[in-house]
Amino acid sequence: MTCYIPSYCTGINCCIEVDQIGKTFNVYALLDGCNWRLTLGIERRKIDISLLDYNWGQTQIFTLMDIIYLEYSVHDLKGENSYMLNVKIKVCLQKGGGSCLFTKTLFENTKIQKFGCDWSHSEFKIQDFSLQKFLSDNDVVDNAAGLILDKLLEELGITSELKDTQCNRALSPYTPVDSNGWNIGCEKTLPYILPAIPNTMSCHLTDTCTGIDCCIDVDQISRSINVYIKLDACNYKLTAGIEKLTFDVPLLNYEFGQKQSFRLKNIFRIDYSIIDLSMEKQFVVDMDVSVCFEANSPCVFTSTVMNSARLPKPICDLRSNLSFEDISFKELVENLLLDVTQQLPSYAADILLERLGISQWMQDVPCSRQSSQYTPNVKGWKILCPSNIPLQGLTGNLSCTIPDYCTGIDCCVEIPQIGRTFHVYLLLDACSHRLKIGIENLGLDQAYFNFEFDKVHEIRLSKLLTLQYSVSDLDGKKKYIVNMNITVCLEPLGSCIFTWDILKDVYLPKLGCDWNTSMSGSDWNISMAGKYLYMGHSQGCLFT
Template sequence: MLDIDSCKRNISFTIEKLKFEFSSLKFQWGVKDTLKLGEVVYLDYSFDNMEDEKQFKVSLNISVQFNPGETMFHWVVLQDSPLPKIPCDWNTGFDIEGFSLENWLEKVSIPSGQQLSKLVIATLFEQLGIGRLLNEESCQRSGSKYSPVLNGWKKTCPLDVSLTPLPSPVSCMIPSHCTAVYCCIDVDFLDRSFHAFLDVNMCTNVMTVGLEKLVIDPINLLDYEFGTTKHFNLKGILRITYKIDDLQEEKKLRVSLNLSVCFESSKPCLYDLTVFQDTLVPKPLCDWEADSFFTKNFSLENFMAEEGFDINDILPEDIIRKIIEQLGLSSYLNSDSCSLEYEPDKDGWIKGCFEDVILPDLPADARCYFLSSCLGIDCCLDVDFLKHKFKASFELDTCHHQLHLQIDRYQKTLNLTDYTYGFPIYLETGKKTWNF
C-alpha cells in the first residue's frame, strides 16, 4: 500500500506487515529507489512533487523473486501517473482526541510544571505527532535575527509600522520588505522555542505561512480572498490565525495576526498572543524601474489646474500632502528633511575623498558629500514646491560586489556580479527619477 499524506508531510509504504515511513520534508523527490521484503518482494518507486500543477507524479513497480536475479512476477502499477494533492484542512485539533498535557504528565508520573527531560520531551512530541515537523534547531530570541529588540520587536523595514509591545515569551522581526513577520516563542518547560511566520509578497503575488517545518504551499494572491480569517495549525499545538485586507488606494495591507501555543483540549492555551491587530503595513515598491505613476496618468500640470494653482505658486500644506499621496511617496519620505545649510568646498561638493577626482558643478538646490572611501556619495536635493529635501545616496561595496542605493527611506541593493557595466541605472520613487 502507498499513502502520500501531503498535509501531514508523510509518505508510507506497506508490504504485508512491514511498514516504511518517510517525512516528505526530507524526501528525495525525483530519485528512483527500492524497498524490499526480504529478498522476495521488491517495490521500485520514484515520486516528483509538481508544485505548479498541485499534484504528484508517481512511478511504482512491484516484482517478486524466488531465485536471486530471476523475476517471476512483475507489475507496473503506476508509470509517471499524476496524483492530485488533496486540499488540507489546517484548522485541526490534536491528533490525540481530548488531549490534556496535565493528564499525560500524570500518567508518566511527572509533576505539572516540572522541567522535562529530553527523553520525555521527545516522547511527548512523538505522541503528539509533531516530532518530525519541528526544526532540528530551535529559533533563538537572543540571536541576531531577533535581537536587539525594542518592546519585543526587531524591524529592518525602513517604513513606518505601528507596533504594540509584545509579551515576554515572544520576539518578532519585520524584514526589509515590510510585508512579512517572523516570530520566535519560548516554551520554557519544553526547553525549546517555536518558529512561526507569515510572508505576503505583493511583488510576486505569493503568500507563505509556516509553523516550524510545516509550511503551506505557496498561495497565489491573485486568487486569494482578502478580508477572510484563516487558520493554520501544527497538530493543534502551534496555531496561527490571520486576516489580511488589501487597501489598494492606500497602498497598504491591514493585518491581524494571533499566535497560540496549546496543550489542553478543554482549557485555555498556554499562550495566546496578539502580534497584529488591524495593523497597517505599507506595501513596498516592487518594480523600481516601473514606467508609471502611482496614480495612473498623473499630470502635475493638470492636478494644479484642478486645484486652482499655478506651477510657480507657493502651495499650502494640504495640497502638498495630496500631491505626495497621489505620487505614492508618503510612506517613503523621511520625516526630517536633509539640510543644505552648510558651505561646500567647491561647486556644491564637500570632499571626504582626497583622490584627484573631477566632479561636476552642482546646482544651487543640491549639495553632495563625496565619501572618504571615494566609492560613494550622499546628496541632499531640494524640491522646492514640495517643501521637501530628498536624501539620495549610493555606495559601491567592492568587497561584496554590491551597489547600495537610497532615496529617503527607499533602499535598494544591486548585485554587481550580473551587472552590465557602462549602462545607467534609474531609481524611481513614485515616478520621480534619479539617474545614478
C-alpha cells in the first residue's frame, strides 16, 4: 500500500495492492474543514458527507460491495484547532468484514492541525455560474420555483447548508424594528447610531451588545437567509455564521484589525474586521454582507451592517457567563472502551477537555511540579518570601510557590486520572494595587477599586477544577488575609476527588515598594493582560 497526504493536510489517498486477487484499489478520505465536508471514495464509488450533520466522534463504515471497507471517525478539537482522525482500511472476501485479506490502520487517534480558511478565494460550485444564464436555459421568466428551484440550489451547491426552518423577519428576534431596520436588544447606551439597512433585511443587536444577527429576503431563491457574527467577550470567541455553516475562532491569539471574509459557496458573503479596544472595553466592528449569483458580474445585494461601530463589552462573571459542558468522566471512558481505573491515554484526555469546553483555555506549555518553579520544596511549598509565613503542609498532587514579594500564590495541580496539570494562581500587587487570579489562561487582571474585598469569589474551569478565594486588605497593618482552596471533580454530580485548603486565614505581608520594578519574581507583564477577560494593554506607558 502507498498513500499520500494532500497539501491541506486533512486527507489521505491510498493505492492498495491485494496480491491474493491480483488487484489494486484506490481508497481515499478527504476532509474539507472550510466547507464542512468529508469526501470518501473507493475506486469510482464516492460519497460526500456534510459535517454539519455528522455526529463528531462516531465510528462509521463506507464499503464497496462488502469487499473493501473504509472505517473512520473524526473528533473536532476546536480548542486545539485540530482534528483527531481514526481511519482503517480492510479488504475482505466474506460479507460483514470477516475473513479479511488485508487490514491496515492509517490513522489512530492522530491529531492533524487545521489550517486557516481563506474565504476571499472561495468559488462557485460551477466556476463561471450565471443565474441569468440558468434562468434562460430553463425558460424561467421571473424567479425559479418548484423543481427548477431545487435544481438551482443543487447547482449552487448550497442545499445541505440551508436551515430546515428559514429565518422570518416578522418574528423575534428581528421584530419590532426601528426606522433603520434594527431590533436593538442591547440595554446599554450605544455611542453611535446603527446604520440604515435595506428594506429586504432586518438585523438584531443581541442583549450582549456584541452580537449581530441578520435575516435577508433573497427573492432569487424564494427564501430568507440568516447571517450573523457573535463576539463572545466572556468566552473570548468569535462565531460567524451563514445558515448552517458556522466558523468559530478563539480570540486569545486573534489578529485584530485584519479584514476577514466568511462565505458560503461565494454566494452569501460576510466581510468584516474587528478591533479590540481593551482599555475602553469595546470592540470596533466593520461588517458588510453580500448576495451574489453571477461569477463574473457584480453582486445583486450588498449592504453595510456595521461601519466602525463601537460595541460595548459585557461585564463577565467567571462563575456564570462562561460556556462549559457537564460531561461524566466515567461515561466518556466507557464510551471510548477504556478502563476507568487507569489513567486516560493522551488522546482520550484531549477529547475530555474538548467535550468539557476547556481546551481553549489551556496554556501552551503545561506547568510541571518537577520544574524549578516548584522545586525544591518542603511539604509541597517552595517559599521565596523573606518573611516567616505559617503554612500547613500540602498533600497529594499539588505543589505551590510563594514568590519573593510574598503576596502571591502560584500552584501546579496534577490530576493523575487524566494525565494533565493545571496552573492556578492568585497574585496580589500591593504597589500597583492590582490582582491577577486564574486557572490556566482563564483569569482576571483587575484593579483593586473594582474588586470586592472580604467576599468569597470563585473561578471554575468547567466543574473539573474550581478555585475559591477571598482577600481582606489590612492596609493599616500592611498585610492581606487570604483564603484559597481548590476542588477537582470528575463527575458533574456526586463527590469530588480532591479538595485542598491551601490557605486558611493566612497573613501575607506587604513588602516595601521598589518603584523601579514591578512584581519582583513574577513572570507577569502588562502586555500579558490582553489575554484575559477584564483588561488588556499594549506595552508602553499609559501616561507621561
